[in-house]
Amino acid sequence: MGYLVPSATDIAGELDRDCGVSVHVQLRELLRTYIVEASKPGRQLPSERDMAHRFGVARMTLRHAVEALVEEELLERVVGVGTFVARTKMDLTLKLTSYSEEMTRRGMRPSARTLAFEQIPATARLARELQLEEGQGVIRLRRLLLADEEPMSVDENFIPAWRVPGLLEGGPPSSLYNVLGERFGLIIEWGEDTIEANAATPSIARLLQVDVGAPVLRTERHAFVSRSTVDYSVSFYRADRYKLRVPLQRPGVRARRVY
Numbered sequence: 413m414g415y416l417v418p419s420a421t422d423i424a425g426e427l428d429r430d431c432g433v434s435v436h437v438q439l440r441e442l443l444r445t446y447i448v449e450a451s452k453p454g455r456q457l458p459s460e461r462d463m464a465h466r467f468g469v470a471r472m473t474l475r476h477a478v479e480a481l482v483e484e485e486l487l488e489r490v491v492g493v494g495t496f497v498a499r500t501k502m503d504l505t506l507k508l509t510s511y512s513e514e515m516t517r518r519g520m521r522p523s524a525r526t527l528a529f530e531q532i533p534a535t536a537r538l539a540r541e542l543q544l545e546e547g548q549g550v551i552r553l554r555r556l557l558l559a560d561e562e563p564m565s566v567d568e569n570f571i572p573a574w575r576v577p578g579l580l581e582g583g584p585p586s587s588l589y590n591v592l593g594e595r596f597g598l599i600i601e602w603g604e605d606t607i608e609a610n611a612a613t614p615s616i617a618r619l620l621q622v623d624v625g626a627p628v629l630r631t632e633r634h635a636f637v638s639r640s641t642v643d644y645s646v647s648f649y650r651a652d653r654y655k656l657r658v659p660l661q662r663p664g665v666r667a668r669r670v671y
Contacts, residue, residue: 417494420458420466422450427467435469440477442467447486453499457487488652499653521560526584527619528554531573541634541644542572549573553584556619563620564653569645588643598642603635609651616648627651 425442427435443457457463457478464471478495481487488498531549539546554568569588571579576596585591592598610630617624628648635643 417456418451418458420462422446423458423463423466424450427469436473436476436480439467439469439474440480443477443481444486447481447497451497453497455497456493457495457497459494523558523561524584524586525556525558526553527556527566528552528568529580529584531580538570538644542570542641544572551576551579553588555584562653563650565647565649566616566619567645567647569643571643572641575642592642598637600635600642601637603633606632610648612648620648620650622650622652629654 423442423446425445427438427442429435431438451457458466460471460474460478464474467474478487482489482495485498487495489495530552532552533547534542534544534550536546538544538550539548542550544550549572551571551573552568553571554566556563557565557567571592573579575598576592579585579591579596582591589600592600608630610628611625612620612622612628614624616628617626620626620628622628628651631645631647631649633643633645633647634641635645
């Protein structure tokens, strides 16, 4: 959002008040064309006053057109700052795949910055989550995950150390689940996720490059091999880049689609 506010003269087209189509609908479509063809995600829209003057309409008429595009998620409002071209939100579909696999599938370039890779003693909470005794060794991997160099999530994984002897010697893995499967024979078979809305703490906000208090999606995962928890993780996703997608099926009805 560091762009200069563009001028409304950049928006091509004129209103035709004799064509029988309402002014706010014409204006909405001119703005749509500008957003799709001449702007880019994250760029600020010209000011309301500038656009109203450019097209000779009341600001209420302009707001009607802009609000329609906000509802379509082509635009997004930032209170006290302005209106911006929305960035496409990615579906946070719950799958037992690695982050690198998922981003590559979406045509994005995944990368990660390791924040911690160490062995720690299990706290009371980690012992409970990982079915260990308090004080037993746990491998902690904390990373900032990026796509096309933009921060997307902060992930922290905890793995029983006895399951992965020598893991620390090889350096941080680029794909954790691949290493667990190929090197240690730990093929993740199933898992459980708990998702809730949180407000970004100062440390999470700094890493994700969002405002303190901005909405984030907090995901807590238990990943299992047979009935044993092999990976317990907590992730914070940018809510402005993700939306949750949950396929549903009525019990007892055979699925007709492959998700």
